[in-house]
Amino acid sequence: MPLFNQSIRRKIVGIALGLIVLMLVTSILSMVMSSQVGILLDELTNRYIPAYGDLARANIRSLERAVALRRMVMMKMQSPTDEEAYAARLREFEDADRKIEQEAESARKHINAIIDDTRTPSDNAALARIETRIETAVIELRRDQNEDHAKLLKQIDAQQMTEARNTLEHIDALRDQFNQKIDAIRADMLKQVFVSTSQVIRHQRQAIIISGIVTVLAAVVGFAFALLVSSGITRPVRLLLAGTREVEAGRFDKAITVSTQDEIGELAAAFNRMIEQLRHNERIRETFGRYIDPKVVQGLIDRPEVAIDGQRRVMTIMFSDMSGFTSMSEGMTPRGLVKVMNHYFTVMSAPIRNNRGVIDKYIGDAIMSYWGPPFVEEDEQALLAGLTAIDMADEVPALQKQLPDLLGIRAMPVPCDLRIGIATGEVLTGSIGSELMMSFTVMGDAVNLASRLEAANKVYGTRILISQATAEAIGARLELREIDRLAVVGQSVPQPVFEVMGRAGAPNPPQESLRAYYAEGLAAYRACRFDEARSAFNAALESAPGDGPSRAMLARIAQFEANPPAADWNGAWRLESK
Structure with missing residues (x-):
């Protein structure tokens, strides 16, 4: 999707803009609906209700006109006649008569304004009938009463009281008919007011409901949009985190799927390239681990200066050899010899690695290994070497049974056994060799002494001989016995040598x-x-x-x-x- 191919900045800005647009749409829709409700409410308050009020006041003006008319009659019936009071009542009569028409005309104007306003859903036909009825009622009132009013005034002036009374009753009847017509018109107008009020309430409710729905919809759409975009951001991050944990655990076989082209996608691609490089380095490490002890490889990676500069350290060196191998190998084919030697080295290398030793090299059928800093602590190196020698000796009976099967013979022509020499002392550690090829190894008198002690087992008929320094470092943690005071080739000063008899408490x-x-x-x-x-x-x-x-x-x-x-x-x- 093009959305997920944008940068993180653009995604975040897009989310913000989307939410702003949704908010604006919601606000505009609410404003439009509120405006519609306002129009309806304005029509109700400024047209419907005033029109109804005008009709109600027309009724009142009709009553005021009738009262003024009676007062005029009363003024004429007095003896002597109060002309001044009569004139005042006449003015009241004429004013009330004029106001009836004004109120009716005002009601008609309001009704016509409602009809002319196309923004509101009014019942224009019903309103037009009401407007016509108002006009008709006023015209009929004026037509019927003008003649009666003039007649009444003449009868009063002629002191024809009986006739004047009859005329006045006729005028009251006409007024009652007018009032009845106005009341009927008011009733119909009140219905229209109720209808308009209902419309206002309905539109107001609709505005509230629609605004609520639109708000919820905008929130849902905004949340879904934000969730969609954020998942497009967080999902690669979770994959990257999972891949990091795999790398932390030492597993380099799982690449991350690059699903975006943003900064996280670039980071994932770079992470995959890093994994590929680590996988390549791991293959190199595994390959060289078959030729160089993995502890040495890791140590050289962590501290390359050790290989360059070299250091003098107190370390414990062990040489182990397979007795009778030379005689056994004379009649073997090269393939059979390799098979036997690989099995022998596999069996005897396991105790060395299990006890944190470093295999330096394989020399013919011999194994050279060592213990010491930085691979193990100095105070435990001699004990670990002694325990390794015991474990290797424990493997000899099983190895003696396996060799005939490996060689395809019934029994070994000559017996085979194990000889081990261990010495502790100061040695030089570092990379030794030429510019073309180097080996990280140890050199010193302790190395030579361990090799001579391994050979001295042939003289004493023992399996495991250790130097005095090694014995002192082991102490009572293994069962030892002093064998002799020995001066090996290359040493002028003799020193005690000891045999490892077993673990402490084992004899x-x-x-x-x-x-x-x-x-x-x-x-x-x-x-x-x-x-x-x-x-x-x-x-x-x-x-x-x-x-x-x-x-x-x-x-x-x-x-x-x-x-x-x-x-x-x-x-x-x-x-x-x-």
């Missing part, structure tokens, strides 16, 4: 015995009391047959018995291989 009595015996053996081992250490480690094996660290320490004691350590040995062990 059973055999594990508690294992931890106690192992701690006793480790203390004796470091004091070079190898016999005591052997007995403690054997006791630990009795509590947990197959315990890797106990076996490793027993093998080391046998080696020391053949080649004792130096006198200044501090109980630490140095790994010579990565």
Whole structure:
């Protein structure tokens, strides 16, 4: 519709003008109808009622004339005659006689004015008859009484009282006939007055009703018009609001229908272009989210300066590796190998993401991930890494059952397991690479230590080894045991390493015995009391047959018995291989 293609300003001005026009139409119609009622009322008050009053006064003048006539007779009948009084009564008689004609003529003028006025719906035929009857009554009165009046005066002058009395009675009869005619005319005139009054009242009621109807109609039309135009404004706004909420909720698949060409329509079109751009950016984010952790992507979007400048932070690094993978992959086809690796990474990546970790990269069958600001708080990063390692270890039994089905074989040719190393320390975070390609990663001694601890699991037969800093950060929130004082490749100063045994309160009595015996053996081992250490480690094996660290320490004691350590040995062990 052309109406909705106008600007908002024009729509609002149009609504205002429409309402003003409706108001003017209503006012003009009310004025016209009020004017019509005024015309009828003016005719009633200035013509009908005066005409009726003139006829009523004509009756009165007739009575006054009769009274004046009798007084004239009485003056003549006095002895001696009072000529002066007689002349005064004669003047009264003549004045009353003249006024009868004046009143009748005035009534006729008013009636003719009503008949001549075409603006009013009067009964002109009835009024014309009344006007004719008035004229006839006056003419007959004048014709019949003029002769009798002259006759009466002669009889009075001749002192013919009996004849004068008869003449006077005849004059009274004529007067009564005139009065009866005037009364009849007045009655008909009164009917016309009532008819005119009814018309005034009817027109007044009609004016009120029609004005009310027109006012209501104008209000309804104005409201409908305003509602129509306002809905054309508010509906796109509601759609825009709904679209904004969809975007706020992260849904970019719903475009807004552009139904107008005003400012809101332009805003809706711009909003659709914005959604399309956001959808495009989201696709880019989802695509890169498969290659770069979504937390890193979001972090770089929110704070791009971090990637450019780099920062030094205390973070917790984790390396996890799949043992036995090399032997298993030798006989696999490339497609089967990709299938197995994708499943393995999917299963092992879930605990990392669930515990708010950031996957840095996949290295062969290894996963490098980290925790720390700004992704998690510094005081919870070590615990989250430890919980992630436990969750990943819990997935191993199910994974071991799934791999044969994925490979299409009955049983795995070699057993597979998981090794995890965790270290906490200061690292450098930032974008590392060339001008053509960069990667947001972490670098530092903690990264190297976590990688060496993952490899050290092979030496001790463990799954999860963590550094001293990580163990101190975790505290009693997980079940830990110290395994050894170790110096890995690239480090000159040895430090204690710990095994994560499970969640706090999780170890059973055999594990508690294992931890106690192992701690006793480790203390004796470091004091070079190898016999005591052997007995403690054997006791630990009795509590947990197959315990890797106990076996490793027993093998080391046998080696020391053949080649004792130096006198200044501090109980630490140095790994010579990565």
